[in-house]
Amino acid sequence: MTHSAPPFDGCSWLRAWNETWGAALDPQGFGGRLREARLARLIAAALRDSPLYARRSRGAVALADFAPVSKAELMHGFDDWATDRRITLAGAQAHLAGAGIADAWLGRYLLWTSSGTSGVPGLFVQDAASLAAYDAIEALRLRGSGAGVLGLWSVGRRCAYVGALGGPYAGHVAIERVRRLAPLGLAPRLELMSVLEPISGLVQRLQAFQPDVLITYPSCAAALALEQARGALRLRLDELWLGGEQLTPGQRGLVRSAFGCRLRNSYGASEFYSIAFECSHAQLHLNGDWVILEPVDARGRAAAGDAFSHGALLTNLANRTQPLLRYALPDRIRYAAAPCACGSAWPVIEVQGRCGDTLDLPGPEGRIRLLPLALETAIEEDAGVTQFQLLLRSDTRLELRLEAGAADAAAALARARRAVLAFLAGQGLRGVHVVCSRAAVRRQSGSGKLRRVVDARAPGAEAPVPA
Ligand SMILES: [Zn+2]
Known part of the structure; x- marks a missing residue:
């Protein structure tokens, strides 16, 4: 089978990197102006080119004029949702059935699916601009400002990814895309392992591979930390990247003491890959120039008070191809009242996300x-x-x-x-x-x-x- 290269656009990339770097110097001022300009362009594109939004949000001017929208509603109206009329559910499903992970669709899009936690699996279309934003956030914020472009590829490092590999899920697609885009000779040594494997099997494979960087979910990292603590696993990790689930204080303590390495934790979703990044003070900072996250009560109204919200409404400011405006996420969130001691002016959020038991x-x-x-x-x-x-x-x-x-x-x-x-x-x-x-x-x-x-x-x- 021939594979079309993953989507990449140099102009979008340079622009996203410049703006993401600049916004971090002045989150409230420059970052805020970027947010407002992106929101205005998103609203204009959605009302003009998405039949679904044009129909349900006729006459909307500001974000608050958009009624919250669910994944079920968007998936039901999939063919009217995107601003590119070539994007259809049948076309997307046919591509996923025949293409390799991270292959470009229609020459310019990346597709991934979400799990059905809320009852309906989602199918999300990423354009070059949104991918460039995720790349810039990942390299400049999640991995620290010193990482730079080469940091995105973890040049020369051995990376193990333990995740869900059974479908084109966001984490798997995103990591495969970055690997395939790395310039010749700069790609990291990447080993993919399924989280469905028994822990004992993962221990054996990780022990043999000896990664510098381990990328996985908090519950998996915690289970591996117990193996490391009892000596069955002997890894010398430089970094542990966590996401996809809520990291509990107990898990944090466990992986810290077992691996003793730098922890990079983030909060993301299939709907926006990098909603917040963790700072050196273990606080999650919202990428407020690229995403808007509103805490809401059970009836979709702005949540008041200090308690965790019932859910959250997400607006993706990076993707104007498949617009998400006030999209209902099941995660309970709250904003911290006090600024973070790390000095960053990006808002601090706390999240109660996935919470099954091991x-x-x-x-x-x-x-x-x-x-x-x-x-x-x-x-x-x-x-x-x-x-x-x-x-x-x-x-x-x-x-x-x-x-x-x-x-x-x-x-x-x-x-x-x-x-x-x-x-x-x-x-x-x-x-x-x-x-x-x-x-x-x-x-x-x-x-x-x-x-x-x-x-x-x-x-x-x-x-x-x-x-
Ligand atoms: Zn902080």
Whole structure:
């Protein structure tokens, strides 16, 4: 198969790097002016060239005039959503079915998909301008201002990426694109490993590869940190890059003491790859020149007070091809009132994102840890089910539940059960029973969030009441 090179545009790139560098010198002034100019161009493009926005937001002038929009609504109206009329769902799906990871589509776009945490998988089109913005943010902010262009490619370093590889997910596509774009001889040694692999297998492969940089999710890093602490894994990492899940204080302490290396944590989404970057004081700073993030209550109104919001509305200022204006994200956020001690003027946010439990079970040769993200990915990919809950009731019993009113529930439960059993077998766990429950999933009170993997053994765990 021939592969078309990943999209890249030198003009967009130079401009994004200059502006991103300049905005960091004066976030409130120059950064704020960039934000307003980008927002005005985005609104004009959406109302002029996106039939979907033109229809639902007729007469809108300011951002507040746009009603919040959900992933389900945008996916339903996919062919009317983009500002390039060649972008259709059928065309995008045909490209994904036939192309390699990070191949350009229509000569200029990159496609990636999101998981179905909120019930509907998303399909996102990245244009050259948004990719240039992500590159600039990643090199200049996430990796520190000294990293520069060469830092983007981690020249000469050995990088291991442990993530979801079963589909064209944002993290996998983005890392593959950067690798393929690296000038000859400057590409990092990159090893991709699936997060669905048993931890013991990951330990062996990482030990053999000996990466300088490990890129993964916090729950996976924490599981590997335990292996490092007990001597089964012996890595000498320069850096650990984390994203895709919320990093808890417990995980932070664990990976810090086990690996003793520099931690680079970020908060992103398939809808905007680099929403916030962590500073040296372990605070997340919003990339306020490229993205707008509004905390909202359950009815989509501006959230008041110091508490975490019900959700957030995201506006992507970098991408005018597939516009996202006040797009509903399920993440609970809040803005810190005080400025960060690091001196950066970018706003500090706290995020409560994904929050499944890591399940620790007795295996034939010691404890086996099952990562929530790996279990969720296995069920989504193999069973096509997204709104489920998997409850660990005892060391040998898991219970599966579906959303109330799920279509064809018995068949979906049976598929999900087969997927879980296959996953457990792959991890070396054969004596665990998986029972299908007729009870519906129980969402968390207050946030309404669905924790999909729950350790319900521990007293006080937020387990649903047994049916
Ligand atoms: Zn800071």
